Amino acid sequence: AQTVTQSQPEMSVQEAETVTLSCTYDTSESDYYLFWYKQPPSRQMILVIRQEAYKQQNATENRFSVNFQKAAKSFSLKISDSQLGDAAMYFCAYRYQGGSEKLVFGKGTKLTVNP
Amino acid sequence: DADVTQTPRNRITKTGKRIMLECSQTKGHDRMYWYRQDPGLGLRLIYYSFDVKDINKGEISDGYSVSRQAQAKFSLSLESAIPNQTALYFCATSDWRDSFNEQFFGPGTRLTVL
Numbered sequence: 001a002q003t004v005t006q007s008q009p010e011m012s013v014q015e016a017e018t019v020t021l022s023c024t025y026d027t028s029e030s031d032y033y034l035f036w037y038k039q040p041p042s043r044q045m046i047l048v049i050r051q052e053a054y055k056q057q058n059a060t061e062n063r064f065s066v067n068f069q070k071a072a073k074s075f076s077l078k079i080s081d082s083q084l085g086d087a088a089m090y091f092c093a094y095r096y097q098g099g100s101e102k103l104v105f106g107k108g109t110k111l112t113v114n115p
Numbered sequence: 116d117a118d119v120t121q122t123p124r125n126r127i128t129k130t131g132k133r134i135m136l137e138c139s140q141t142k143g144h145d146r147m148y149w150y151r152q153d154p155g156l157g158l159r160l161i162y163y164s165f166d167v168k169d170i171n172k173g174e175i176s177d178g179y180s181v182s183r184q185a186q187a188k189f190s191l192s193l194e195s196a197i198p199n200q201t202a203l204y205f206c207a208t209s210d211w212r213d214s215f216n217e218q219f220f221g222p223g224t225r226l227t228v229l
Contacts, residue, residue, distance in 0.1 A: 042222075043203060043223045091157050091158070093157070101146070101163075101216045102148070102163065102174075105157025106157050108155075108156075
């Protein structure tokens with residue numbers, strides 16, 4: 001079964017600094033997708049960034065980028081120029097092609113941004 | 116208006132009561148999902164539906180049932196609620212034409228079973 005591990009229950013960063021959130025996953029599939037979701041206190045799940053496993057190029061979305069290492073099964077999220085509004089729970093998620101197409105989530109990392 | 120809506124947003128009920136959580140979407144998506152989130156855990160899949168006539172169990176379906184009344188509506192029922200079903204429940208939708216199958220989430224329903 002596929003599993004997603006986020007080894008950092010909590011992280012903190014100073015405003016305007018850079019922080020990296022870790023995520024590793026376990027799968028025997030070769031074709032899959034990876035996601036980072038943000039959950040602010042409003043509890044809404046918001047997609048931050050996504051990556052296809054067959055693409056070697058790391059995805060970027062403005063201040064958010066990923067470091068995707070397929071062989072190592074690692075998918076870390078880098079947030080540059082952190083802002084107070086980035087404070088939230090961040091969930092890494094995996095989906096393989098086929099079946100239920102369900103998302104398998106990690107347990108999350110709580111990010112605090114200090115002014 | 117939000118594309119994916121859930122009602123109620125918050126609900127407190129008692130053990131043994133039947134309760135229904137409703138999800139509606141205006142995105143025109145065919146696929147709909149129900150997830151459950153517990154403190155310190157990520158989201159886990161309860162049920163999913165790829166169209167009105169297709170309903171499937173997820174990893175934690177025991178104690179739950181669903182109904183896909185229309186393409187836009189997907190309801191989750193707890194036939195006899197128990198305290199360990201206290202959780203945050205999310206509905207999500209996706210479009211089969213999207214290779215990413217990006218899932219769009221509703222605002223969640225916080226359910227407390229006393």
